[in-house]
């Protein structure tokens with residue numbers, strides 16, 4: 001049974017991750033993990049201390065659990081980049097600050113780092129308004145480049161075909177064909193996938209609360225540090241990590257919002273998708289890296305997410321995830337593993353680490369932290 | 380010329396902006412400045428609004444506009460409620476009433492709930508929406524601060540069939556210092572009025588050592604209005620001007636609420652992940668009749684609905700519920 005420990009600040013509660021039922025039993029790792037949560041309250045997504053929280057929490061957890069594999073995500077700069085007005089001068093300082101944290105972690109832990117920039121950001125140039133279509137256009141999980149179009153009218157199809165900021169319209173069959181080797185069959189992909197041009201994002205029915213300032217820049221290639229061997233594709237990273245775990249202590253570190261141009265360390269550019277499709281930062285990219293297989297269709301862009309969100313959905317604390325993904329690095333490795341991050345609630349699912357500790361924040365509202373214990377049986 | 384939508388009764392003569400900046404004088408009448416502009420149009424779960432006693436488990440379309448007539452120091456939506464409405468127009472969604480109702484149906488939503496900001500900011504638009512929604516069999520609900528004038532409260536009652544009313548505090552000092560209004564009296568009057576003919580739930584955000592001393596007094600007031608009124612006590616997540624404030628202590632507030640459960644049977648304590656005070660207990664026999672997950676800002680969700688029709692499965696006592704369980708409404712087929 002996977003267990004979730006919620007720390008809502010000065011109040012903790014433990015649940016079965018799948019059913020959401022309260023767990024009363026004492027678990028061998030509860031006290032240790034709860035102590036780490038207590039010592040490290042999350043400062044908030046836009047707080048400059050957010051990345052320091054990742055390093056501090058990870059080092060503390062490592063001291064208690066002694067893992068051989070560590071998965072980290074640093075995301076404060078991604079949230080700031082997306083929502084704050086940053087000047088050209090601000091960004092290098094922001095990048096320098098996150099790498100100071102990465103360096104501090106590496107120096108203190110002594111782990112061999114493998115650092116992935118999840119893709120750069122570019123100022124928002126234009127919004128593509130899909131709200132007035134007859135059919136239903138949907139963007140899911142903060143995607144800017146992709147929107148799903150469901151039940152379009154002939155007029156809708158003409159409108160999107162003529163739109164100068166729409167780069168491509170892809171039918172479900174063509175999308176499935178592109179990733180025909182995916183574990184999921186793509187049947188939940190939208191009827192049409194709309195692809196925005198560089199710098200543009202889709203505007204669909206949803207929340208217009210916060211002004212988006214930056215969107216993912218073309219991320220056909222992303223930077224990966226310290227790749228001495230043959231890593232040329234995002235699906236190769238998993239093998240590189242596996243090889244290192246077999247001989248030593250490894251940290252796979254995701255730095256959100258960074259592309260090859262921003263990356264301050266020596267790095268190799270690796271393919272981050274296929275043909276016209278590149279992964280934006282998010283669950284699909286995480287799962288692809290941690291399983292070593294393309295995972296576009298688990299939660300496909302623009303799908304009808306709300307249909308899976310009714311009563312009876314399992315994993316109530318795991319957002320839109322319906323199950324624990326198989327074959328992730330943490331899940332398959334015999335080595336002890338931990339994950340710490342401030343990106344989102346999907347980290348505990350994507351990393352599959354024995355113990356995950358992540359912020360519990362939604363739409364930038366800070367509710368505390370959640371730890372997930374998937375495994376406690378590793379010597 | 381005076382605006383009579385809320386108790387500020389602003390003088391808008393000669394282009395004066397009014398407290399909310401959402402209305403203007405034009406041609407001898409009060410006119411909405413930004414009609415049919417929405418800050419939100421998104422599907423959600425009704426428990427996440429929160430409505431715990433309206434068609435449990437149903438999917439709703441959440442809409443909102445912009446602007447507010449309060450200036451709560453802890454506002455969690457300041458970027459839309461306190462922002463100059465002129466500035467945010469560019470990113471607003473533009474939908475006619477028919478388009479809003481169509482979006483609701485496309486997403487399989489049983490009802491439309493006005494959330495995010497205060498509905499009194501957009502009366503004419505909402506009146507038009509109500510007309511279309513009614514003709515399409517879609518009901519409307521809202522969250523409101525209920526600071527409306529008596530005549531505008533009648534308008535609210537004509538537009539919405541269910542309400543979650545914010546009762547933030549009773550003392551004039553609290554209302555002056557934290558909410559920016561002289562008194563809660565109009566709110567108390569309007570709770571009484573709306574609860575007389577509409578389904579009403581009430582929400583009170585708690586700030587420790589500020590308004591937690593009023594819990595019992597508020598419960599007694601609500602019980603006097605309607606002894607079965609559902610009451611949501613929120614652990615306030617301080618934002619905006621109070622961002623640095625301490626988070627209220629869960630055990631302390633929960634302990635204080637234990638004693639008011641003898642006054643009101645449907646008392647909930649949430650707005651934080653994992654709360655164990657979100658289930659509905661039968662007022663007759665204390666059986667758990669509706670179970671929920673509390674996900675804080677992630678929105679609450681239905682876990683299990685045990686009622687038989689609208690009655691307790693153990694003792695048969697009727698449970699306060701508006702509508703039926705909406706499983707069919709959440710299926711795709713009903714949209715076709």
Ligand code: SF4
Pocket residue numbers: 382383384385386387388389396397398399400401402448499500
């Ligand atoms: S609705 Fe706005 S303009 Fe009208 S009285 Fe209230 S605050 Fe003033």
